[in-house]
Amino acid sequence: MSAYGHEMEREHSTQTLSSRGGSEMGSRYVVESGIYMTSFAATIFIGALVTFGILLLTLLIALTVMLQSCQSKSAGVVEIGKLSDDYNYCKIYVFHAELNGLEADDFxxxxxxxxxxxxxxxxxxRDLNFTMWVVEGYFxxxxPVYDGLDVVLMDIDDVLPSNIHYTNLYRFDQYGCTDCVEExxxxxxxxxxxxxxxLQASGWPLILLSRKPEEMQNATLEHLISVGYGGWSSLIMRLDNEMEMNSREYFxxxxxxxxxxxFRITGIISSQMDALTGPFSGKRVFKLPNPIYYRFEHHIESTNIPL
Known part of the structure; x- marks a missing residue:
């Protein structure tokens, strides 16, 4: 083949390659400039978007509810904490009021x-039941030694007709609690x-103590027997020359x-601090819970209001 023929062949080949390359580049351009999908694929894509939106909305609602719940719980914790603080304050106040003989009106x-x-x-x-369990467990x-000298002292004013008007102290009727106090x-x-x-069945000699005057002894004896008490070793009530004494000094x-x-005092049982404090208190003292604080010596006059 002549040189001219070779030259023409090369030009023809070059044009053919150029034409092919241009069409391939054009095809690539079309693919990269847009996304084509079938209707089925489009349906799946739109459904996925809707599902994602619903899940996102559900998550937002759940987070809102959880936030409100946390706020409510936080408010409850603050309220409970305040109630606990008030209770602890009053518990300490009552303890020191009893210990120092303060008036209930100052509460x-x-x-x-x-x-x-x-x-x-x-x-x-609940406190009363638990305290009784502690007392019974100890005894x-x-x-007791069978010489009759190991004695237990019990404050019997806890079960005698009261010399206190509870409603005058705390006005429980204003709170709708008259029945609950009686119960x-x-x-x-x-x-x-x-x-x-x-205690009596276990052989413990029992000495009963009262802040009431000795002139009320007969009425006291009748009341104790009528409510199921009996067989005590001694009943101690105030003599005339003891009426002016502070109850702590008297006991x-x-x-x-x-x-x-x-006598060997094995234990003293009372709900009032004046009977448990001071010298010669023996081996153990047991304080029964008392929700209503009062001082007997300020209300010596007799009434018919039951404890």
């Missing part, structure tokens, strides 16, 4: 409200009587006399 109003809740919500009954673990005091009577009978002097006479 903060918040403490009077919590006293009502303490009774109505059953916490007093079940020991036995609480009835429970107290029943549990003290049960404890009394268990301390009586215990001192007992020890001089050879």
């Amino acid at each position: 903060p109003s918040i403490c009077k409200d919590l006293t009502v809740r303490y009774i109505k919500e059953g916490q007093y009954a 079940n673990s020991i036995t 609480a005091m009835h429970l107290k009577h029943m549990l003290i009587l049960r404890l009394y009978m268990k 301390s002097r009586r215990r001192a006399v007992m020890q001089k006479e050879g």
Whole structure:
């Protein structure tokens, strides 16, 4: 083939390649400049978008509900914390009021409200039952010496007709708690009587103490017998020359006399601090829970209001 023929062939080949390359580049351009899909693929894509939107909306609603729940719980924690603080404050206040013989009228109003809740919500009954369990557990673990000198002192004013008008102190009727107070005091009577009978059955000599004057002895004896008490070793009431004494001094002097006479005080049981404090208090003292604080020596006159 001549040189001219070769040259023409090369030009023809070059044009052919150029034409092909141009068409391939054009094809690529069309593919890259747009996305083509079938109707089925488009349906799936749109459905996925809708599903994603629904899931996102559900997540937002769940987060909103959780946030509101957390806020409510936080508010509840703050309220419970405040109630707990008030309760602890009043508990300490009452303890020191009893310890120092303060007047009930000096109590903060918040403490009077919590006293009502303490009774109505059953916490007093639970505390009383648990305290009785502690007392009984102690006396079940020991036995009295059979010389009759190991004695247990019980504050019997907890079960005698009261010399206190509870409604005048705390006005429980204003809180709708008159019935719950009566129920609480009835429970107290029943549990003290049960404890009394268990101690007596275990051979413990029982000496009963009262802040009431000795001139009320006959009425006191009749009442004790009528409600199931009996067989005690001694009943101690105030003599005329003891009526002006502070009740703490009165109890301390009586215990001192007992020890001089050879008695061994194994335990003292009372809901009032004045009977448990001071010298000659023996081996153990047991404080029964008392939701209503008062001072007996300020209300010596007799009434017919039951505890």
